[in-house]
Amino acid sequence: MTDLQVSRHKLTPEVQLELVSLRAMADALGLRYATAGSISATLRELGVVRRHEWLVRRWLLALAAEGVIELDGDSFQVCGVVPESGVVDLAELQECLRLPVDVARLHAGALTVLPQLLRDEITVGELLAPIGTEQDAIAGEGLSLLTDELDDACANLFLRKLISIRRDLRAVEIGGGTGRLTDAILSEVPRAADDYLFTDVSEYVRRVAAAARPQIWTAALDVNEDFVAQGFPNTSADVVIAGHSLHHAVNIGRALTRIRDLLEPGGELLITAPVGDDLAALTSTHFLHSPAQDREVLRGGDIHPPERLWRVALRATGFSLLTSMSVGGRSPVRHHLFHAVREAI
Ligand SMILES: C[S@@+](CC[C@H](N)C(=O)[O-])C[C@H]1O[C@@H](n2cnc3c(N)ncnc32)[C@H](O)[C@@H]1O
Numbered sequence: 001m002t003d004l005q006v007s008r009h010k011l012t013p014e015v016q017l018e019l020v021s022l023r024a025m026a027d028a029l030g031l032r033y034a035t036a037g038s039i040s041a042t043l044r045e046l047g048v049v050r051r052h053e054w055l056v057r058r059w060l061l062a063l064a065a066e067g068v069i070e071l072d073g074d075s076f077q078v079c080g081v082v083p084e085s086g087v088v089d090l091a092e093l094q095e096c097l098r099l100p101v102d103v104a105r106l107h108a109g110a111l112t113v114l115p116q117l118l119r120d121e122i123t124v125g126e127l128l129a130p131i132g133t134e135q136d137a138i139a140g141e142g143l144s145l146l147t148d149e150l151d152d153a154c155a156n157l158f159l160r161k162l163i164s165i166r167r168d169l170r171a172v173e174i175g176g177g178t179g180r181l182t183d184a185i186l187s188e189v190p191r192a193a194d195d196y197l198f199t200d201v202s203e204y205v206r207r208v209a210a211a212a213r214p215q216i217w218t219a220a221l222d223v224n225e226d227f228v229a230q231g232f233p234n235t236s237a238d239v240v241i242a243g244h245s246l247h248h249a250v251n252i253g254r255a256l257t258r259i260r261d262l263l264e265p266g267g268e269l270l271i272t273a274p275v276g277d278d279l280a281a282l283t284s285t286h287f288l289h290s291p292a293q294d295r296e297v298l299r300g301g302d303i304h305p306p307e308r309l310w311r312v313a314l315r316a317t318g319f320s321l322l323t324s325m326s327v328g329g330r331s332p333v334r335h336h337l338f339h340a341v342r343e344a345i
Helices: 013-028 039-046 052-066 091-096 101-112 114-118 122-127 134-140 145-165 178-189 190-195 203-212 252-262 285-289 307-316
Strands: 035-038 070-074 073-077 171-173 196-200 216-221 236-242 262-274 320-327 334-343
Touching: 013 052, 013 070, 013 091, 013 101, 035 039, 035 091, 035 203, 039 052, 052 070, 052 114, 052 285, 091 101, 101 114, 101 122, 101 134, 101 285, 122 134, 134 203, 134 285, 145 178, 145 262, 145 320, 145 334, 171 178, 171 262, 171 334, 178 190, 190 196, 196 203, 203 216, 236 252, 252 262, 252 307, 307 320, 307 334
Parallel strands: 171 196, 171 236, 196 216, 236 262
Antiparallel strands: 035 073, 070 073, 262 334, 320 334
């Protein structure tokens, strides 16, 4: 019998990255064409630790979505093979997609040791050392060439709000990370710096951000805790910016409610987020989202919720969606921008 190659029409760099990740998943799981297996036996035979089991289940779903396997409850049949990606130089591909350096390094390193990562014989921290940290990878996860476009769109929407309000804007950025979005906004609107509060849960991130941008304010803010108790009074912001950080909320509805209360009625919220999990993350940065033993993974393993969840959650928490735009299609570097306003009542 000849292998059934799952057909792909055009190998864009985004698709190539997807195929590289998909092939690594299939290899790590030891899938062979025209064989059958079960999820429970695969987990057992590979020695996958409990906290990473959700990743194996997500890999199998991804392989099923591509037609490589057919899933039936706990059983699966391997009915196709992952097409050739044509990638000769992974580092060059990652650079072309402008993945942050630590994220690219983690992805390249993880692909070669996926079984050991699943067994916790190697940790993500070890892969990143000595020149990067898990925090560096978290701060850069999901960012790419295409997120630049959304950062610029956010900066433009920020400027429009500033023009409409005719006074200085009180801005709070949540999960500022590498500060890419911060820089995009401040380069479009330099005077915003006087009332710009960069926040992050990580002390390390805040220290790096403050050293690089002495003109802005920095503070600790955890989206999973009460905002007022953390020193962020109700109605004390005109704009809240959350660039690819709200997926860290254990409960997205609760986090959006806290943001709504932080905003003045009529205040605006700019969220960027990958919508849906991607294959490169599932083989690299998502290891960072595996819970400590005996804890649950966020949203049952939907680290980046789909677009419709964001829309529903925004509406349910008292926001009206003003603008919504996407870049990157379904590729591993896709990203979405939601621009919403806090309703006046
Ligand atoms: C992908 S990064 C953000 C990227 C950043 N906005 C940028 O454009 O470069 C996510 C950030 O969220 C922060 N974070 C993680 N958990 C958080 C929490 N519970 N509350 C607030 N921020 C959190 C991380 O420290 C990280 O810096």
